[in-house]
Amino acid sequence: MAKPEINLPNDINAQTLGKRRSLLSIIVAKFFQNKLAVIALVVLSIIITSAILAPLITPHDPNLQNLRHRLEPPGPEFWLGTDHLGRDLFSRLLYGGRVSLTVGFVAMIGAVSIGTTIGAIAGFFGGKVDAFLMRLVDVIISFPNIFLLITLVAVLEPSMEILILVFALLSWTGTSRLVRGEFLTLKNREFVLAARTIGMSNTRIIFGQILPSAMGPVIVAATLAVGNFILAESTLSFLGLGIQPPRASWGNMLTYSQSVTIFRNAVWYPTFPGLAILITVLCFNFIGDGLRDALDPRIVEK
Amino acid sequence: MSTLLEIKNLKTHFFSKDKVLPVVDGVDFKVKKGETLAIVGESGSGKSITSLSIMGLVPKPGGKIVEGEILFDGKDLVQLSENQMYKVRGNDIAMIFQEPMSSLNPVLTIGEQITEVLIYHKKLSKKEARQKAIELLKIVGFARAEGILDDYPHRLSGGMRQRVMIAMAMSCDPKLLIADEPTTALDVTVQAQILELMKDLSKKFESSIILITHDLGVVAELADRVIVMYAGQVVEESPVVSLFDEPLHPYTQGLLSSIPKLDEERKRLTSIAGNVPSPDSFPKGCRFNTRCPHVMQVCIDKQPDLIEVKPGRKSRCFLHEEGVNSNG
Numbered sequence: 001m002a003k004p005e006i007n008l009p010n011d012i013n014a015q016t017l018g019k020r021r022s023l024l025s026i027i028v029a030k031f032f033q034n035k036l037a038v039i040a041l042v043v044l045s046i047i048i049t050s051a052i053l054a055p056l057i058t059p060h061d062p063n064l065q066n067l068r069h070r071l072e073p074p075g076p077e078f079w080l081g082t083d084h085l086g087r088d089l090f091s092r093l094l095y096g097g098r099v100s101l102t103v104g105f106v107a108m109i110g111a112v113s114i115g116t117t118i119g120a121i122a123g124f125f126g127g128k129v130d131a132f133l134m135r136l137v138d139v140i141i142s143f144p145n146i147f148l149l150i151t152l153v154a155v156l157e158p159s160m161e162i163l164i165l166v167f168a169l170l171s172w173t174g175t176s177r178l179v180r181g182e183f184l185t186l187k188n189r190e191f192v193l194a195a196r197t198i199g200m201s202n203t204r205i206i207f208g209q210i211l212p213s214a215m216g217p218v219i220v221a222a223t224l225a226v227g228n229f230i231l232a233e234s235t236l237s238f239l240g241l242g243i244q245p246p247r248a249s250w251g252n253m254l255t256y257s258q259s260v261t262i263f264r265n266a267v268w269y270p271t272f273p274g275l276a277i278l279i280t281v282l283c284f285n286f287i288g289d290g291l292r293d294a295l296d297p298r299i300v301e302k
Numbered sequence: 303m304s305t306l307l308e309i310k311n312l313k314t315h316f317f318s319k320d321k322v323l324p325v326v327d328g329v330d331f332k333v334k335k336g337e338t339l340a341i342v343g344e345s346g347s348g349k350s351i352t353s354l355s356i357m358g359l360v361p362k363p364g365g366k367i368v369e370g371e372i373l374f375d376g377k378d379l380v381q382l383s384e385n386q387m388y389k390v391r392g393n394d395i396a397m398i399f400q401e402p403m404s405s406l407n408p409v410l411t412i413g414e415q416i417t418e419v420l421i422y423h424k425k426l427s428k429k430e431a432r433q434k435a436i437e438l439l440k441i442v443g444f445a446r447a448e449g450i451l452d453d454y455p456h457r458l459s460g461g462m463r464q465r466v467m468i469a470m471a472m473s474c475d476p477k478l479l480i481a482d483e484p485t486t487a488l489d490v491t492v493q494a495q496i497l498e499l500m501k502d503l504s505k506k507f508e509s510s511i512i513l514i515t516h517d518l519g520v521v522a523e524l525a526d527r528v529i530v531m532y533a534g535q536v537v538e539e540s541p542v543v544s545l546f547d548e549p550l551h552p553y554t555q556g557l558l559s560s561i562p563k564l565d566e567e568r569k570r571l572t573s574i575a576g577n578v579p580s581p582d583s584f585p586k587g588c589r590f591n592t593r594c595p596h597v598m599q600v601c602i603d604k605q606p607d608l609i610e611v612k613p614g615r616k617s618r619c620f621l622h623e624e625g626v627n628s629n630g
Contacts, residue, residue, distance in 0.1 A: 023409065023454065126363075127363060189404060190399055190401055190404040190405040191404060191405050191406055191407040191408070193359065193399070193405070194397075194399060194405040194406070194467070195407070196357075196359055196391065197357055197359065197391055197392065197396065197397035198391060198392035198396065198419045198422075198423075198470060198471075199387075199388045199389065199390070199391035199392035199393060199419075199422065199423060200388075200392075200418075200422065201388055204422070208418070209407055209410075212407075212409045212410065213407070213408065213409050
């Protein structure tokens with residue numbers, strides 16, 4: 001792009017510095033320098049697309065039992081084999097991916113929204129508000145999470161919605177601390193005072209002026225959080241407290257790996273959902289790392 | 303000329319656990335319509351806090367206006383609620399700062415920052431606001447204003463950013479512009495351009511300016527009247543020409559004699575010995591008594607009042623009172 005010429009009437013030899021690039025294009029360019037993150041992004045896109053398009057791709061009904069084909073190894077008819085009830089594993093894997101990814105994403109959106117709002121309020125207003133909200137965070141962090149999750153899910157009917165709600169309500173604390181920290185430093189910057197002098201209200205300053213600067217770390221944390229929520233969903237489903245059969249999720253597909261017979265006779269059955277979780281979480285972590293580098297202003301462009 | 307802003311006995315104090323700091327301690331002055339008033343003083347004399355008090359933005363926690371009135375167009379700004387102040391800030395009174403580098407938001411484009419003010423205060427549509435922003439940028443000297451709108455602040459030089467800040471400040475035709483050391487962080491050549499620009503704009507928009515500075519050169523360039531502040535109080539008030547011709551207060555005399563002059567041969571610059579006392583240890587009596595070359599017994603015992611010595615000229619010093627006048 002050509003340098004824009006600026007002719008000031010009173011002869012300032014003014015030229016804007018460097019060629020014009022939007023912030024976004026700089027970040028995208030930096031992200032694409034990280035090969036691992038790009039590969040992870042490609043792999044993850046494939047996983048997400050196939051989960052979305054599951055009804056079109058899958059050759060079998062994921063919940064159709066076919067007892068004549070129990071524990072069949074991978075082959076031309078059942079690409080990834082069948083489980084102990086003769087259900088097609090490939091179909092279940094894709095449908096299970098829908099559930100696991102939905103839980104991960106929706107819980108992340110919930111947790112990040114709550115965390116950002118509370119962190120922003122605490123950091124911006126400070127004083128008593130800050131003290132109260134941060135003690136609330138301390139209390140929530142001190143809960144033994146796994147036990148609380150198990151109790152809650154046991155008391156309430158275990159379902160995807162409850163799972164998402166519980167995850168979101170218990171996991172916003174990290175984000176809120178992160179955002180609070182950002183706000184504590186940013187609120188004393190001169191541009192915030194300048195925004196006040198032109199009559200902006202607190203709400204507009206928080207969301208319009210400070211939050212955009214604080215978004216970098218939040219995006220990274222959110223990406224990593226999706227991976228963690230997928231793991232947490234798998235853990236609970238594995239224990240039988242999450243997504244209930246016959247609905248498939250990667251976690252509850254792993255449940256039967258506890259059986260020694262299955263491990264000895266049909267090792268593919270627990271392997272594929274296990275791999276799916278591993279690869280997906282790994283992808284989120286690599287992308288998170290890539291974003292961290294891309295959004296960090298201290299890492300200079302090469 | 304009618305009065306736009308009148309400050310009466312303004313006291314802004316800061317409270318910490320065990321002490322009270324009278325940072326602004328009984329300041330009175332007036333700003334007339336279309337006038338440029340300079341507030342001069344060393345660091346720590348309370349000039350910036352005076353201006354933030356006018357904006358209703360005294361740093362919190364700790365700072366508070368404890369006494370006084372700030373009458374702007376007849377309304378007392380001290381009594382207004384926060385919601386009413388939102389409408390005054392930017393609309394009636396605008397402010398520009400010392401550091402153009404840090405007073406623009408680094409993650410928003412110039413256009414976003416200027417149009418935001420216009421959309422908020424003038425209720426313009428996005429398109430109209432953009433058009434108006436281009437106009438404003440042209441007024442402050444960007445020939446190709448459209449090009450600047452989509453730039454981020456880091457691509458502009460210090461002088462250009464200060465122009466953008468001025469454009470933002472002038473966007474709603476404020477009646478009063480407070481400029482807190484607007485040229486301190488700029489190159490000397492750019493300083494002159496910015497001062498020229500402010501002069502032009504105050505004429506064009508017919509707005510008054512309060513110019514806060516410690517640079518007496520800037521005062522001579524821009525101001526109509528000058529207030530000299532020392533230790534939270536006004537010590538001298540005077541039209542700009544007579545201040546430079548014949549400073550009344552010993553502190554002002556000290557300030558003026560510490561400027562280098564071209565037509566004079568001096569080996570060393572004179573300076574005023576010592577520092578501005580900090581607000582928790584203001585001396586009793588006249589606050590300048592620790593540094594004043596003419597200090598008398600009465601200065602240590604009593605505080606002088608700001609009295610009118612000559613028409614339009616006030617000074618806070620016992621030297622002007624009857625009897626002691628001659629030996630000053």
